[in-house]
Structures are given as structure tokens and as C-alpha cells.
Amino acid sequence: MDTDDELRWETTDSAVDYTCPGFDVRRDEVTLPDGTETDYHYVDEPHAVVVLPFTPDGDVVVIEEWRQAVGRVNRGLPAGSVEADDADFAAAARRELREETGYEADTVSHLFSAEPTNGIANSVHHHFVAQGCTPTAETDLDFNESIRVETVDYDAILAAALDSAEPRSASNRTQSDDGGLRDGRAMLALTQYELRHGVDPEP
Template sequence: MVEQHMRWKNLTEHTVYENRWLTVNLADVELPNGKHLDHFLIRQRPVALCAAVNPHNEVLLLWRHRFITDTWGWELPAGVVEADETVAQAAAREMVEETGWRPNQLEHLITVEPTNGLSDAQHHVYWSRGAQWVGEPEDYFESEKREWIPLARIPDMVTAGEIRSANAVAALLVLHNRLVR
């Protein structure tokens, strides 16, 4: 049995800011020693990502700039799950919108919590063997370029800082371990 002596308890929380993307709450947290702590947290909608792998064991990635950190890096197509769609539908939609490629049958790969000390965000990664070109991406402004990158290069790209996004790092390393021999 797992001991749970270090469990923090969220006694109450209230919203201090809210928009369609996120809610910032302030929680009254009781620590294991009985002391209380005011802790800000971010509540977010689920995020869906999609990785398509072609017959050459290459994965379709986006090269994009993130203004918040002022960094460039390779990422997977991703976006929030809308109320009227499943997570898998959102992953497929994001792939088409951001790359112009429609993934084949999707399979759940992993779910990660990239900032679970601050946020309840869950990022659900799906993948497919192959994708079909359907035309130029609607959201062309999301990335500078889109390329099929060999999975064999992924560990070195992560080490070099070319892939920085935590959800992409986790997903691509899992795919590398699963598909590259």
C-alpha cells in the first residue's frame, strides 16, 4: 500500500480571473504539517496533440516561434479540445489545420500533465501510422515550416534543444522507443 502522509489538501478555492482559455484560482491549501498556504492555480481545457509517422519512420513536425519564451523549436500540432468534439477529433482537426495533412486512424499514445504544480492541464497525444495530404494548412501562421523528421534523430534533437515543448519531448521519445530499433 502506498503511504499518503505528504498529501496536500485543497480546502477551498475561488476564481480571481477567467477567460475562454483559462481560469486562475486561489486555493486555501492545508499542508501535511497542518499549516495553510495560499496557492494560485490555473484550470485549463484539455489539449490534444497529433503525431503522424510515415512509412519511413519520419514524424511530421512544425518549426515555430514561441513569443513567450522567445524561442524556436520543433513541435507537434496541438490545440484545445472544443466542447463539441472528442479528444481524438481535436487531435485530427489540429493536424489538418496546422499542417494540411489528415492523419490515418488515431491511437492514444500518452497523456501528460506538463505543469502539474501550477495547472490541471492535461495534454493528450494521439498518433497515426501515416497521413494524407489534403491541402495547404488553414493555420499557416502557426509555423514557419512543416517537415517530416526521422524518428531516429529525435533524442539528439531533444538534447540539442531543438525540441523544447514538454508534451512534444515526451510523446516523441515514446514514439522513438516504440518504433526505432
């Protein structure tokens, strides 16, 4: 039918093989293009939103929180899974911004969507830009969330996203080891925003 047919796998069965509070692991039974029958396991989780929030002055609202998977405090952007009560992805973005930072936005607009690790997970991150963000609400955190909220200069956080330092071993690293960001979601949001909208008006 199209040229993708030579690469396509057929799925003959699919079931959740493992579940934990953050995600499931799904096991599919598949037939490869050459007829081989095998299985494939991947992380199954809801779609998520990532928010790049600007204050009226053009600063960026960032968060710092403990990330157990990498054993350090992570500087990043408000983000979280879409929930059943969210009317749409934009509503989820407004909710996550409010819950994690206490800021509310004048406007939110879709910037892009990406699959961060589609080799092992069905995760999809929908990135939004929030403009006119001001601290108007109380944060509303999950029981195991401890978050520090800061506003930072846009050019400084973009420079941090372009800092190429290689992560050290997990045992001795904290975000304060260096100025660079390591959070891929935040790095992608900032570089995408800069290439789409970040043209310096006064060269």
C-alpha cells in the same frame, strides 16, 4: 484510509483569481496536513492533445511556429486544447493535426498522457500517434498562428530530441541556433515512442 492521507491537503474554497485569453489562474484555500490554513495558486487550462504524425513513408510531420513566451521559432508537433465539439481526445488529435498541418491520418492511437508542470498548472497532455498521414486538407489557423509545416526523417528528429544543448539566453536564440529540440512535449512524445515502438528491425 490509505498512506496518501499523511500528504493530502484539504480544499475549502476555490475560485478563478485571474483570466486571460490562454488560461485562467485559480486560487484555492487549503488546509495542510499539519492544520495550517493557506492558499495555493495555479494555472487552470483545458486538457490538450499532442500528435506525433507519421507519413506512409515513416517520416514525421513537424511544425515551426513563433513562441512568444520564449521569444523564438519553435520546432515541435501539432498540439492544442481539447474543444467542446470534440467527441473525444482522439477526435481532438485528428482536428489539431488537420488544422495546423493540413494533413489527415488513417489511424490515431493513444500513446500516453502526462502532466507537464503539475507544480504550477493542472495541464494534462494526451499524446497520440497518427499513422498514414497525407496532405489532404487546407490548414485552418487561429488569427495569431503562423505555422510552417515540414516532413523530417524520424531518426533525425529523434536525434534532435536527444541533443543536450543548454538553451541560451532568450534574447539571442532561434531554433536554427542548433539542431536540438527544446519543446518538451515533442521531446517526450519522441522518446516515449522510441522506447515503446522504435526497436530497429534490422540490428
